Amino acid sequence: MDFETVVGFEIHTELLTRTKVFCGCSTAFGHAPNTQTCPVCLGLPGSLPVLNEKALDLALRTAVALNCTITRRTQFERKNYYYPDLPKNYQISQLRKNLAVGGWLDIDVAGQTRRIRLDNIHLEEDAGKNIHPEHPGADYSLVDLNRAGTPLLEIVTQPDIRTLDEAQAFMTALKSLLEYIEVSDCNMHEGRLRFEANISVRPRGTEKLGTKVEIKNLNSMKVVLKCIEAETHRQVQQILDGRPVIQETRLWDEAAGVTRSMRSKEEANDYRYFPDPDLVEVDIDDARIERVRGELPELPAARRQRFIERFGLPEYDAGVLTSSKALADYFEAALSTHGNPKALANWIMTETMRFLNEDPDRTIADYPIAAADLADLVRLIDAGIISGSIAKKVYAAMLAGEGRPDAIVKAKGLVQISAANEIEPIVDQVLAANARSVEDYRNGRERALGALVGQVMKATRGKANPQLVNELIIRKIKG
16 A cells, blocks of 8 residues: 655744743843743743743744735634643643734745645744753753743644645745744754654655644654654554554654654543633734735845845755845845855855755855855955856865965965967977877867866966866867
């Protein structure tokens, strides 16, 4: 039997506010444990929450960017459950009057556009963080409540994803959008973007959904993809063995490469939701929505199209460069120094991306070469001061922190030789020493020309102008 995987996501992203969603405590990352708390986020008796207006606006910005319908009167509720990192024993969240419903995100997969529908977007508070010592014999856990109360936006999709490629494309596109509209920095390493996958399988061609299993605590896109693949295999095997798939919450075991049961899946009534008596309903009018819409920055699709139309870039190049806001910003900063879009795009898509891809945690902020310096390197090539091969050596020196490109070229004596009277004697020597290649070229073997050029470049340690070398060799052979 041929089975189809069905995936929906629940995505949690921490919003870029300086203070928590219902109190004035800082949301800064990395401070000493339990130093960013107060009676409100600890849920102490007599404390009262007050909604952070900035968090509401960022949540609305996301809903508008994702084509959602805004709920004009939204409500906060208490989601009741006990866990050590939830000091109030309930979480302020939303259920019956979510901030927004519907909406969609279009993704590109194998040259085709797929629309992934959304179910809802709601605003809630984050929990703290449990820390489990890993040394042998440890029989305790610690809790850090600095994160408790951080504004958290939950985006829930419909079960529209069918393949690993679609899952990858959706996660990448959503992360890029959230970064573009500046609602979150999406740092997965620090927990500010988390994906939970709802996975089920069904015989291909059938409409009825299978029993879904929720996988929690997935800390990278790579892990999400491995998890979908492993859980699909597990569920298919269950069905083939005649055993039912149980609706439950499971965790990912990275070492074993499998999912493991965590608890039976709760329903909404298990959490005993009820309206939070300390928070009033929030009315959202047209003026607020239009103000938020007007504050939206350029979105990824619009920026990609602008790169194609204004800079003449191929669609592929524009897609790579706009895949993240930071990378697109870097490209435009370089372009403001030297106006050669295609050459800059080529360097960024090869050398810059190679550096970033060496470590999955790297971002453009970790790249040691400033945009203006990369632009100056391309300018030196375009001006004929250095050749492309020499540029690679200069780039390596820049990457090693040896300075700006013009200073490196000067210090290492790498200026390109572009005077014919300097190159011509070397060309004569190479032609005299390679009579066989000369004859091959005369007989129509174009590859022989490359070999001759290579010999001249080797003799000049790559400093000869390759175009001039080509011209001199051809003229002398045909002369």
